[in-house]
Each structure stands twice: as C-alpha cells, then as structure tokens.
Amino acid sequence: MAEQAEGKKPRSRQIADELREAIEVGRHAPGAKLPSSRQLAEHYGAVRNTIDAAIEILAQEGLVTKEWGRGVFVREKRPLIRLGSDRYSPKYRESGLSPFLVECSKQGKTGRFEVLSIQRVKPDSDLADRLKISATAKSALRRENVFYADDEPVYRVTTWIPWTIAQGTGLLLDVVPHQYGIHGVFEERGHVMARINDEVTARMPTPAEVEYLHLPGGVPVIEVLHTSIDQDGEPYEVTKFVMRADMNGLVYNIPVE
Numbered sequence: 001m002a003e004q005a006e007g008k009k010p011r012s013r014q015i016a017d018e019l020r021e022a023i024e025v026g027r028h029a030p031g032a033k034l035p036s037s038r039q040l041a042e043h044y045g046a047v048r049n050t051i052d053a054a055i056e057i058l059a060q061e062g063l064v065t066k067e068w069g070r071g072v073f074v075r076e077k078r079p080l081i082r083l084g085s086d087r088y089s090p091k092y093r094e095s096g097l098s099p100f101l102v103e104c105s106k107q108g109k110t111g112r113f114e115v116l117s118i119q120r121v122k123p124d125s126d127l128a129d130r131l132k133i134s135a136t137a138k139s140a141l142r143r144e145n146v147f148y149a150d151d152e153p154v155y156r157v158t159t160w161i162p163w164t165i166a167q168g169t170g171l172l173l174d175v176v177p178h179q180y181g182i183h184g185v186f187e188e189r190g191h192v193m194a195r196i197n198d199e200v201t202a203r204m205p206t207p208a209e210v211e212y213l214h215l216p217g218g219v220p221v222i223e224v225l226h227t228s229i230d231q232d233g234e235p236y237e238v239t240k241f242v243m244r245a246d247m248n249g250l251v252y253n254i255p256v257e
Helices: 011-024 037-044 048-060 091-094 100-108 127-130 181-187 205-210
Strands: 064-067 071-074 081-084 112-121 140-149 153-162 193-203 221-230 235-244 248-251
Touching: 011 037, 011 048, 037 048, 048 064, 048 071, 081 100, 091 100, 100 112, 127 140, 127 153, 153 205, 181 235, 181 248
Parallel strands: 081 248
Antiparallel strands: 064 071, 112 140, 140 153, 153 235, 193 221, 221 235
C-alpha cells in the first residue's frame, strides 16, 4: 500500500504535483536537468514505475522534456514569434521583409519558408462559401508552406485563392516574383486588403502535425483561419495557420466597434 496516495490520489500524481511546484517556484530552473529516476525514487520512497508515471504527467503538461540518453529537463520558455493584427500593414514594406522575417530578425533568428505544394484544387463547401467560389469544380489554388526560424519549424500555412485571381500569375510559382509577395499580386489583380477576419482556436496536434512541426509532448497548436477582404467587401484569400503554441503568440490591437 506504500504506493497508494492519501485520499485515494495516486502516488504518481502526488509526486508530479510536488515536482510541478518545485519547477514553478524555481527550485528546478528552466533548462535544468531533473534528478534521475533512481534519485527521485529514493527521495520520494517510491518505485521507478511510479516516478516514470509522474514524469510522464509533467511531460504531457508541457513542463518537462525527455531526451533519450540524457535525462529529463525543465522546458525553457522561448521568445514568441508574434502574429499581430498589423502584420499586413504597408509599414513592413519599407523593410523589404515579410512580417514573419521581421519578427525573426528581432530575435536574432533567420526566417525562411519551404514550399510543400502548389495545386489547383476543388475546395470543400466551407472554403467555397468563404471565398464565394464553386465547390463542384477546381476553383481554387492551394499553396502549402512550412515556416522556419533558424532550423525549427514554427508553423504550417495553407492558403486558398480563387482560381480566377491566381490563374496566369506568379502565385503559381514557389517564389512569387513580386516585390511585395502574394499581396502585391493581389493588389495588381484589383484586391487591396481593407479588412481581415481571423478565427482563432487552440487544440492538441494531429500525429502529422507532431511530425512536421517537431512538437514535443504536451505542446498544443494554435490554429488561425484568416480571411482577407478587399475594398469592395469581397473575400479573396483564406489562409490557415497551424502554429506551435510554445513558439508563437497572437497580438491584436484593434478598434472596438
């Protein structure tokens, strides 16, 4: 009965609670290596399996990371790459960098992106409604990219554009040959961004997202579904951002209507 916690609380949960408190008050600092399972078992008077279960609880909460052959470490808080409500502002054009690259440079990181695919596709009914295009034909161009800060993937971006806008433009190329990127192409096609609509949710990642974002255990993703709306009130682009929650943040500074 030594492993049975008081009040029927599992011993592993008790130990996890104590370790969590020690992390929160700084007894185990960010980046520090926790004592070994053997040392923790001796300290808490528990068997190794119970210690392993306690560590797994903390890993699922995103407080620690387990590194094979090295041990268990307190997760460090990283500076966030912030996706702001002003990210499409013309002020960033003067730098010659995209908002993502500007934010990376603030942190001394090198930003880049990798194009995964560019395809003409048939949108699902929700996307078709958002873009006011047909759901029964290949009426959209889909661009998929992964964005990196140094060598770490920070978010995956999927953009859908009406084919009537994308056809015959640089949007079909890996590197869009326009000084102001895809938004420069949109403006040349008569769509100047006047308003954006962002729908933000948080969730646990899918197995595929864990793989391509190199997600440690316990780290959720932030999903932003963005719609660009032009000067005539018409939608002309929908983009889905799937972002590592431990490396990204959202900043909105907007008027209250």
